[in-house]
Amino acid sequence: MTATSAPARGGVRSPARGGVRPARRRWRLPFSPWHLVLVPATIVLLFPFVWLVVTSVEPQSEALHFPPVLIPHAVRLANYPDALHSAPFGRFFVNSAIVTVVTVLSNLVLCSLAGYAFARFRFLGRTALFAVIMATLMVPFQVTMIPQFIITKWLGVHVLAGVGINHIGALILPNAATAFGIFFLRQFFRTLPVEYEESARVDGASRLTVLIRIVLPLAAPALATLAALTFLDSWNNFLWPLIAITSTNQMTLPLGLATFQGAHQTEWTLLMAANVMSLIPMLCIFILAQRHFVRSVAATGLAGT
Amino acid sequence: MRRRLVSSEQFTGWAFVTPAAVIIGLFGAAPIVWSAVLSFQKNNLLTPETPFVGAANYRQLAHDPVVAQAIQHTLVYTALFVPGTMAVGLFLAVAMNRKIRFIWFYRTAAFATVAISTISEAIVFIWLFDPSYGVVNYFLGWIGVPPQQFLNSPSEALYVIVIMTIWGWTGFSVVIYLAALQGVPQQLTEAAAIDGAGPWQAFRRVTLPLLSPATLFLAVWLTINALQLFDEVYLSTQGGPLNATTVLVYYLYNQAFQQFNFGYASAIAYFLFLVIIVITVIQFRVGRRYTYYRS
Numbered sequence: 001m002t003a004t005s006a007p008a009r010g011g012v013r014s015p016a017r018g019g020v021r022p023a024r025r026r027w028r029l030p031f032s033p034w035h036l037v038l039v040p041a042t043i044v045l046l047f048p049f050v051w052l053v054v055t056s057v058e059p060q061s062e063a064l065h066f067p068p069v070l071i072p073h074a075v076r077l078a079n080y081p082d083a084l085h086s087a088p089f090g091r092f093f094v095n096s097a098i099v100t101v102v103t104v105l106s107n108l109v110l111c112s113l114a115g116y117a118f119a120r121f122r123f124l125g126r127t128a129l130f131a132v133i134m135a136t137l138m139v140p141f142q143v144t145m146i147p148q149f150i151i152t153k154w155l156g157v158h159v160l161a162g163v164g165i166n167h168i169g170a171l172i173l174p175n176a177a178t179a180f181g182i183f184f185l186r187q188f189f190r191t192l193p194v195e196y197e198e199s200a201r202v203d204g205a206s207r208l209t210v211l212i213r214i215v216l217p218l219a220a221p222a223l224a225t226l227a228a229l230t231f232l233d234s235w236n237n238f239l240w241p242l243i244a245i246t247s248t249n250q251m252t253l254p255l256g257l258a259t260f261q262g263a264h265q266t267e268w269t270l271l272m273a274a275n276v277m278s279l280i281p282m283l284c285i286f287i288l289a290q291r292h293f294v295r296s297v298a299a300t301g302l303a304g305t
Numbered sequence: 306m307r308r309r310l311v312s313s314e315q316f317t318g319w320a321f322v323t324p325a326a327v328i329i330g331l332f333g334a335a336p337i338v339w340s341a342v343l344s345f346q347k348n349n350l351l352t353p354e355t356p357f358v359g360a361a362n363y364r365q366l367a368h369d370p371v372v373a374q375a376i377q378h379t380l381v382y383t384a385l386f387v388p389g390t391m392a393v394g395l396f397l398a399v400a401m402n403r404k405i406r407f408i409w410f411y412r413t414a415a416f417a418t419v420a421i422s423t424i425s426e427a428i429v430f431i432w433l434f435d436p437s438y439g440v441v442n443y444f445l446g447w448i449g450v451p452p453q454q455f456l457n458s459p460s461e462a463l464y465v466i467v468i469m470t471i472w473g474w475t476g477f478s479v480v481i482y483l484a485a486l487q488g489v490p491q492q493l494t495e496a497a498a499i500d501g502a503g504p505w506q507a508f509r510r511v512t513l514p515l516l517s518p519a520t521l522f523l524a525v526w527l528t529i530n531a532l533q534l535f536d537e538v539y540l541s542t543q544g545g546p547l548n549a550t551t552v553l554v555y556y557l558y559n560q561a562f563q564q565f566n567f568g569y570a571s572a573i574a575y576f577l578f579l580v581i582i583v584i585t586v587i588q589f590r591v592g593r594r595y596t597y598y599r600s
Contacts, residue, residue: 031405031406032403032405032406034400034403034405035405035406035407037400038397038400038401038411041397041400041411041415042410042411042414042415045414045415045417045418045472045475046414048426048429048430048433048472049417049429051429051432051433051440052429052432055432063438064437064438065438066437066438066442066443067443067446068438068439068440068443070440110324110325110328111325113321113322113324113325114321114322114324114325114326116321117317117318117319117321117322118322121314121317121318121321122314122318123314123315123317123318123319123322124315126318129322129326132330132334133326133329133333133334135334135337136329136333136334136337139333139337139578140529140533140574140577140578140581141533142533142554142557142574142577142578143336143337143340143571143574143575143577143578144332144333144336144337144340145336145561145574146336146340146343146561146567146570146571146574147335147336147339147340147343148332148336150339150350151331151332151335151336152332173328173332174328174332175332176328177324177325177328177329178329179329179333182325182329207317207321208317232419232420235422236422236423236424238422238423238424238535238536238539239535239536239558242539243562253422254422254423254424254425254536255424257424257425257428258424258539258540261428261431261540268432268435268438271428271432272428272429272432275425275428275429278422278425279420279421279425282420282421282422283417283420285420286416286417286419286420287413290413290416293416293419293420294416294419294480297419297476297477297480297481298480298481298483298484300481300526301480301481301484301485301519301522301523
């Protein structure tokens with residue numbers, strides 16, 4: 001490979017004056033020089049993960065030691081059960097899973113319905129309603145969070161029998177349908193050829209049947225992208241749970257972890273063990289569905305340009 | 306027949322839209338108006354009376370020294386975080402945009418930060434930068450730098466938060482730039498090489514302009530997120546030491562949910578909204594001049 005690629009660019013060079021340079025050519029690295037950049041960069045990127053895991057299996061005495069013990073002399077896996085005993089991480093995990101799964105599903109259903117209506121139907125007030133929904137997309141969450149808190153609280157007391165502040169339902173309901181999801185799916189539905197839908201209608205299918213049987217299967221990539229983005233948002237959400245939830249048994253993982261950190265500031269080994277446990281499910285899903293996550297994140301960029 | 310079809314479209318249209326519209330109306334649209342009203346009220350959630358106080362909240366905002374500090378910290382943070390993240394992302398994406406051995410590993414390592422929550426990220430970095438036992442102080446010792454106070458130091462805390470958030474957003478910016486790089490047609494860079502451009506020139510004159518839509522998107526997106534920085538501050542410093550890391554959203558949260566000044570907090574929220582709009586509009590205006598769209 002060295003022999004064939006090196007002269008390709010230096011072919012014109014005269015041997016007389018090129019005495020030094022061809023000699024250097026022969027010393028070409030046996031691998032792409034980009035590895036020299038990527039290896040250190042990857043070490044820096046991965047180091048926080050590695051240090052997280054190392055600390056999580058260290059005995060407290062080695063973690064609280066300076067200079068740090070880079071390779072622990074003893075592995076103390078008991079940090080994990082210890083962390084589980086000091087806070088209900090299983091509960092946090094289940095809560096996070098419930099909130100995330102329900103939010104993703106309800107977004108898929110409600111945004112599909114609304115997005116399809118905005119894409120295909122003509123109804124009174126369509127333009128105005130769509131404009132209002134798009135306007136909410138531009139407003140940062142901080143502007144709406146105080147009234148959202150008051151409304152959720154009021155709903156819990158007066159309408160929804162307890163499903164208000166301090167109930168995981170409060171984490172689902174406000175995000176059960178998002179303006180982004182509606183916009184994203186509407187844009188996608190509009191790119192689909194309308195002929196299939198028309199012929200199904202002629203054959204007597206209802207509009208709902210057309211949506212479920214014809215449109216949604218064609219929109220599978222868009223639905224998967226929306227699911228992935230909603231999943232990430234919901235799983236990592238922190239500010240709203242921080243405001244809406246106070247009792248431990250209703251907390252999601254990020255909030256539970258933050259509370260645990262507040263209560264056990266110096267117990268770094270337990271904190272890191274808890275952090276590892278909170279990361280593992282997400283990292284597993286990420287590694288299994290990496291292609292999809294990456295494509296979905298890239299899609300936000302394409303939507304923006 | 307036609308009329309029935311039209312009216313059925315009316316009905317189905319509304320039936321399809323209503324569930325989502327109720328949720329977005331209730332939790333998205335109505336609060337926009339409500340918090341505008343709140344920002345002209347005194348509301349502490351404890352007393353039932355919520356008297357209108359005119360523009361008093363906004364006047365208070367203009368004279369609050371902590372708000373001035375928070376604006377300054379927010380802007381300094383944004384000015385460091387946004388270009389920093391974009392530079393790291395572009396550099397890594399260019400390095401990873403080739404078929405070499407182990408490239409899947411490098412890419413997975415970079416993308417993995419997408420999956421990390423801000424909370425996990427902050428906890429790890431608080432530990433890395435711990436003043437007493439932190440491994441960063443240890444590494445700095447290798448090159449002769451004395452131990453630093455980092456998050457406990459008013460002059461360093463904000464920069465530590467910049468570093469941790471850049472790390473957390475690296476995956477995102479790499480993904481965006483890699484996707485854009487894969488859309489750069491190879492013929493163009495090859496044509497530049499044939500015309501005598503070196504690799505740097507080809508990158509500077511051909512690749513970079515073709516990446517400009519991704520660059521504009523990232524600049525806008527990262528800026529909006531940077532102006533809303535909260536999670537890392539809440540977890541690592543709570544705005545301290547000596548307000549050194551009090552950013553706008555942290556102060557807003559503090560006013561709303563720790564001091565229960567809902568009216569004043571709403572005024573801060575609207576001010577933040579204004580800042581975001583102004584900066585985004587400027588970015589699009591300036592960006593349009595330098596952005597190159599094919600087709």
